[in-house]
Each structure stands twice: as C-alpha cells, then as structure tokens.
Amino acid sequence: MQIADAVQILDRAFPLGMQQAYDACGFQCGRTSRELLGIMVGLDVNEAMIDEAEQRGCNLLVTHHPLLFHPLHRLGEGTRVERLVHLLLEKGLCAYAAHTNLDAMPTGVNGVVADAWGLVNRQALEPLKAPLRQLVVYVPLAHAEFVRSALFEAGAGVLGNYGEASFGVQGTGTFIPLEGANPVLGSMNQRETVEEIRMEVVLESWKVQRVVEAMKRAHPYEEVAYQLISLEQSAPSFGLGVVGDLPQTMQAQDFLALVGKTLGCPLRHSNLVANSTISPRNIGRIAYCGGAGADLWPKAKSAGAQAFITSEIKHHHFLDAGDEMLLIEAGHAETEIPAIKRIQAIIQPFFSTFAVLQTNSLQNPAQYFSLRNENYGS
Template structure:
C-alpha cells in the first residue's frame, strides 16, 4: 500500500476544500508517493511523537492539528515543532493533518463527541452555503442510464441520506454539425433532431472536476452540452458543530457528571442554568462562535472549549455553556481516524499514539 492511498481516502471523507481559510490541513512534510510501512495517529505532532513513530517503524503520522499552522521563517531546532519537523525529514516520515476539514463533516470530530455523549439523531449545527452545485446535461435516451451511473460514481446525486438522485425530462435536441466535425448522429451540414433526456443532478462543489470528467468520458457526443449552476442551498452534512438529544432530560449536575465521564476531563467551566438538559449542541475545540446557532437550534446545553471570560456572559441563562477543554473535546479524533481507516483497509492496522500531547495540567 502507498501512503497516498491513505491520504486519498482521508480527503474523500474530509475534503481539503472544507477547511477554514486560516487552516493548513493536508500533506505538510514528505512525499506521499512511497510505500506505507506503518501509520501513527495523534492529536498533535511533537518531537516525542515523531520519536514514537521511529520506534514503531511508522513512516506516516496523521494528526488532527497541523504542526505547520503559522508561517515558519526558519527551521533551526529552536522549538519543539521545528525539532519534530527536522526529525521527520531526517527519518523520511510523512506528516499529514486533517483539521477543520474533519471538523466540518457530519462523520467527523463533532460526530465523535456526540457519540461519546450518547446524543440521538445528531445533525450538523451550522450547515454551510456555497458547497453545492447542479449539473444539467442532455443525452440520447439510450445512453441516459449509463451516464447517470457514471455521474453518481463520480460523486453526484447525493442529498442527505439519499444517493443516485436526479431529475429527468424527455425532449428534442437539435444541432447541425459543421465542416470538420465528427457527429455521433446526423450528417455534416444538415440539421439533426435527436430525442434526448435532460438530466439534472446535484454534486458537492469540490467534486466538479471529477463529475465533468465523468460526463465527458461517458457521453457519446463529440461536443457535450452541459450547464453548471452554483446553488445557495445549505449543505446538510457540511458545517461546524452538531446538535442532538439525550435519551432523557437530565438535571444540570447530572449532565455535568455525564460530560466529565464521557469526555474524560478533569475540569469543566460552565455557566448558571436552571432548566433540564436534553437537547445538546457540541463543537470540539474553540467553538463559542457557534453559541448563537446553538441557542437558535433550541439547545439547553452547548459543549465546547476555549471559552473566554467575557464570552461566558453571552449565554445569558438561555442555555448551559460548558468549556470542557480543547484537548478533552478533540482527543477522541484519534479513535475516529483509526476506526475509519480500519473499516476502509481491513488488512491494515494503524497505531494510536500512546503519548498524551495535552499541554495543560489541572491542579485541584
């Protein structure tokens, strides 16, 4: 197996097009066109984690947080990150990060938090716009089924929990082949009428190249007529945060203990709230920017991290705002990545780092 097979799979699950503009997810160090010897999964890449990869004969480290996040002006070994990068290069270890792109997908980081908390019917909290497009094309009736299949295989036709979605209308197409053309039907210089099917189907914007390539490869015409429309629809499975419901309402103190146990956190900061908790919003890492969305979604609690002092005031008693810790809310991303890769590659066993990279300790 090649390293780029793992990377290709990860980017099918969490496309780089979904990362935030400030982020630096993707291949960061090394070349992916080499055999995979072993893979180590971690939340953060440190010098100690690279040493661990060397000891365990892994030449690929996949992390959640990018080791190269802010621009590097020099790599001299002055910091832990610089030393980790230098050691990885010297040891021919590839470094890859799946960060906010993994945060933004329905099967990603926040789904893992929702699972840990036992939330039912989880949905993306703040679905994004501008991530969907529509393809319209016209094809002879006899080729419509095969073309639809090709488009679906290229990533078109998925709406929520449904796939192979399209709308089809029968009509009459006209065209005249000019000198130098090689028409599939009709003759040069004569107008031709062809019974055609108009196919409309939706696709993720980042799949446009693949969808158009499939269209051109499987369409019988020499010149393919097609239109691509940007859509303003919300993408129901792409966006930050998730919201779901507990099986039954819980008092605040019971819910806090539940979160503490589920997320294995030593400390929770939270606001005052007097109601019962059943509908819960979550966002791993720094997610307080989603507080208005959590309130709008009717959540009685919002579990996130990195909440500043004055930001706690914004809850205004409308819900229970919890800061459960950045590392604590995202640590199970390691388990998520391992599960996804084992399911896709059942004969390959990725390793989970045994090093806790949380830089924060708690004194009580």
C-alpha cells in the same frame, strides 16, 4: 503504494474543500515518493509520536491539528514546529492533517461525540457556506440510466437523509458535427436531432471534479454539454459543531456527569442557580463543538440548545451566555481526542494491507492539578 498515492486517498476521505479558509489541511511535509510503510494517527505531531512511528514501522503521520499551520518563512531550529519538521524529514516521515475538514464532516470530530450521546435530529451548528452545486447535463435518452447511475456512484444526488436524488425532463437536442468531429450520432455537416434528457443533480462542491469526471466517462458524446451552477443553499449536515436532541431529557447535573464521563476530564460550567431559562433545568437539546468553539454559542442558542459544550470558553462567554444556556467547558484536547479513533476508522478501509495505528504517545499538552486531590490544606 507510494505515500503520494496514500495522500490522494486521504484527500478523498477528508475533502480539502470542506476546510475553513484559514486552514492548512492535507499534505504537510516529507518525501511522498517513498514507499508507504504504515500510518499512525494522533491529535498533534510531537517528538514522542515521531519516535513511536519510527519504532512501529509507520512513515505517514495523520494528525487532527496541522503541524504547519502558520506559514514558515525560514526553517531553522528556533521553534517547536521547525524542530519537529527537521525531525520528521531526518527520519524519512511524512505528515498529513485532517483539521477543519474533519470538523465539518458529519462523521468527524463532533459526530463521534454525538454518536456517543445518541443525538438525533442532527444538524451542523454553523453549516458550511454555499457548498452546494447543481449539475445539469444533456444525455441521449438511451444512455440516461447509465449516466445517472455514474453520477450517483461518484457521490452526487445526496439531499440530507436521501440519496440518488435527481430530476429529468425530456426534450429535443440538436447539433451539426463540424470539421474535425468524431460523432457517435449523426453525419458530418448535417443537423442531427436527438431526444435527450436534461438531467439535474445536486452535489457538494468538493465532489465536483470526481462527479464531472465520472459523468464524462459515462456520457457517449465527444463534447458533453453541461452546466455547473452555484446554489445559495448550504448542506445542513456539513459544518462546524453539531446540534441535536438527546434520546431523553436529563437533569443538568446528570448531563454534566455524562459529559465528564465521555470526555474524561474536569469541566467548568455556567452557574446553574443563576440560570433561570433552563426550567426545570432539563436538558434535551444540546450543541457540541470540539476544539475552541465558544464564539458559536449564539448559534447554539438560536438552534434551541439548552446546553453547549466546547473548549476555551472565556469569562465574557460565561457572562453573556450563562443566563441563556448551560455552558460547559472541557479541555481542548479532550474534546478532540475521541476523534483520533474516528480518523483511524475512516481511513483503515482504504488501506487494508497497511497498518493504521493510533499513537500511544501523550496527546494532551495540558494537565490538571487539584488541591483537593492532593489533600493540600488538610
């Protein structure tokens, strides 16, 4: 398998259509005509990870953060990114990123922590804007089930927790095969009348190409009549952050302990004493956004969350939201490191004959220093 083939598989596992407009998900750099040797997953491409990949026989690095995020106008040696790109290319490695598309997947960055806490009634904190399409296709009655199954197999017809959702109404279609046509039904230059089903399914925008191709393969007609319509609705499970209910309510202190244990880092949080709205300070509904999601706190509040966990919370967030909810800040890397294992789990089934390894290199560029732990001042 060439790396280019692996990139195609990854694009399907992490649909690029789910990424935010500012992002740079997908293939990053390297020669994709090379044979794939193995895949290594991590949070960020760094020098240690590149060395490790080379030693452990991996030539495709899949990370959450894109190495090439800001456009490069020159490729010298002046910046960390430039030096890392050189190093990757010199060692014959390729880089690939699953960033805000992984954030938007219900099974992604936020899903992995939501799973750890057993959250139920989950929804995205900020659903992707209008990602839904409606596909309408006219199918002769005898082929309806075959085409419908092909649409479902390609991923159409998912509505929340329901699959294989479709609608069909029977009617009469007409056509005249004209010069150059090669019709399955009817005779040249004569009007043909066929009993057809108008079949309707919804699908997410990133599935359009795959579903339309599957529909055309399954459809008997030479010219398939179909429409693709943009819908105003969003798919509530796809988007940034997650909000849901804990299996049982917890005291704020106990919840803080759970968050610290799951993410494995010290936490900053809003003042529990000043917080008058959490009474009797039980936490039942919570919101989580891996990475820097502090600006989403109003969404967490309107979704009814009593606690919101994210990273890079600023002073003004604590001032504005501290009275509204229990605001909890963990380190940026710590909120996303659990997703490394999830990336591996998502892609391993596609590469059963190749190793998909997690990096052992240090993936957190920030460290903690505590006066108390060092016994300073004693």
